[in-house]
Amino acid sequence: MSTMLEVSGLGHRYGGPTGHQAINELSFRVEAGELACIVGPSGCGKSTLLRSISGLLTPTSGRVELHGDPVEGVPSDLAVVFQDYSRSLFPWLSVRKNVEFPLRSRGIGRDERRRRSDEVLEWVGLAESARKYPWQLSGGMQQRVSIARALACRPALLLMDEPFASVDAQTRFELEDLLLRVRKQFDSTVLLVTHDIDESIYLADRVFVLSKSPASIVADIPVDLGERDQIVTRESEEFVHLRSEVARLLQVRSAEPKRSAEAERWAEAERAEARESAQP
Incomplete structure (x- = not known):
């Protein structure tokens, strides 16, 4: 299996040298044909990471490569699905x-x-x-x-930024299964950002768990659940075990000292900028 996406030492700071560090020294790979999920606390820098990978944002440090080529601007063989479809x-x-x-x-x-x-x-x-x-x-x-x-x-790589967060639970399940079907049909490589632990386990071949801002990867968890079914898979012992593992990692990170008011303001600015980028 060849490497589709490689992220090396990626970092981004808003507001210059004294501004808010949103992501810090992120490194990971996504292989061709994989569906990988990124899960982390709200405001941890997930959208900044996705926008850096897509070429919509130039990171302040590190490198992004798509099938071996450096990402400089938006690649022609990459597509993004945003949360705010409307x-x-x-x-x-x-x-x-x-x-x-x-x-x-x-x-x-x-x-x-x-x-x-x-x-x-x-x-x-x-x-x-x-x-x-x-x-x-x-x-x-x-x-x-x-x-x-x-x-x-x-697209060689499909990026998805919390794509099912704004729909009801039943529709969310239907869209999750739709993604799995079309991913198989088109042999797509997918990187999906979500804050929903269950969704990440249900969809992914691998789950990357992020820390609080500035985001860094605290775990790379392989998921091997075979064919997915919304009822059978979620009731399986392995699904429950993986969900608990991710939840513990996130809980430990959430117990760390809270960010300063200044950092919170930068995080909100980041979310607002992400919403702006979703506009046509």
Whole structure:
């Protein structure tokens, strides 16, 4: 198995030398075909990490490589699915046109755009909604459109920033299983950020656990649960064991001294900047 993503000594500080250190000396690898999850406390720097990997943010230290090439700007074979799907879709474009939009900027012809959009909309269960507009769809359906748009680009790496956090529990389960199906169908490599421990264990081949800000990796946990089922998998002894292991790691880190008010302000600024980057 070849390495798809390699992060080496990655760090980012907001506000210059005396500002807030959001992430610090992060190093890890994601192999081709893996689905890896990053889990950590709220405000620990998860979004800063994802934006640094995607090329949306230039880190202040360290290096990111995508299949051996340094990331300098947004790679053409990378796609991102944000948490705030309602702000990342164009309300004046149909579902099909939203899916086709990034393909136009890549110079892909009309017939191929239509073929790809029809294919991915079929896979996410929205073939009959192609002519509708985002505002005519439920939250879960809108997030399916976001996933379809990302998959239509045939990304080497799919980054997902808490993509299911804004939907109800049942829809979340459906979207988790959808991700597993399309990942298998398209042989995708996925890096997903979440604060939900159960979700990370259910989806991942590996779980990276982050510390409080400035984020560093405190554990790299392999997950081998075979074929996933929302009921059977979550009731299994191994799932319960892994969930407890991750929860203990996070609890220990949460018991550390709280950040200063200044650090909290920088963390909030980071979250606000992440929300801005989700806007089309």
